Amino acid sequence: MIEAETITAVMRALADPTRRAVFERIVNSDEITVVELTRGSSVTQGAISQHLKSLKQAGLVCERPEGRNVYYRAQPGGLEPLADWMSHYGVFWRERFADLRNLLKEIDP
Numbered sequence: 001m002i003e004a005e006t007i008t009a010v011m012r013a014l015a016d017p018t019r020r021a022v023f024e025r026i027v028n029s030d031e032i033t034v035v036e037l038t039r040g041s042s043v044t045q046g047a048i049s050q051h052l053k054s055l056k057q058a059g060l061v062c063e064r065p066e067g068r069n070v071y072y073r074a075q076p077g078g079l080e081p082l083a084d085w086m087s088h089y090g091v092f093w094r095e096r097f098a099d100l101r102n103l104l105k106e107i108d109p
Helices: 002-016 017-027 036-041 045-057 080-107
Strands: 061-066 069-072
Touching: 002 017, 002 045, 002 080, 017 036, 017 045, 017 069, 036 045, 036 069, 045 061
Parallel strands: none
Antiparallel strands: 061 069
């Protein structure tokens, strides 16, 4: 099973709607700066920086400093712990839904 702390960090990072929106913008860009992220939102630069810090700590983004700018990009394996955790429970629920489907067919053929 995936380490619980890693999954918790990813879930907490993505639980905030603004942070999810920031993450989506990063995912849809090759690289993006804080200035560019701020320009396209109603959130302050300081708040964007805090969201980026949380995303970085969760392993969802990485940064590349260049001169006065810091470029952010999605970390390729960042969502992997969450996807693995969900697939584990996906098997559980698929079996339950199959059982329910069979039961419903028996009740109402």
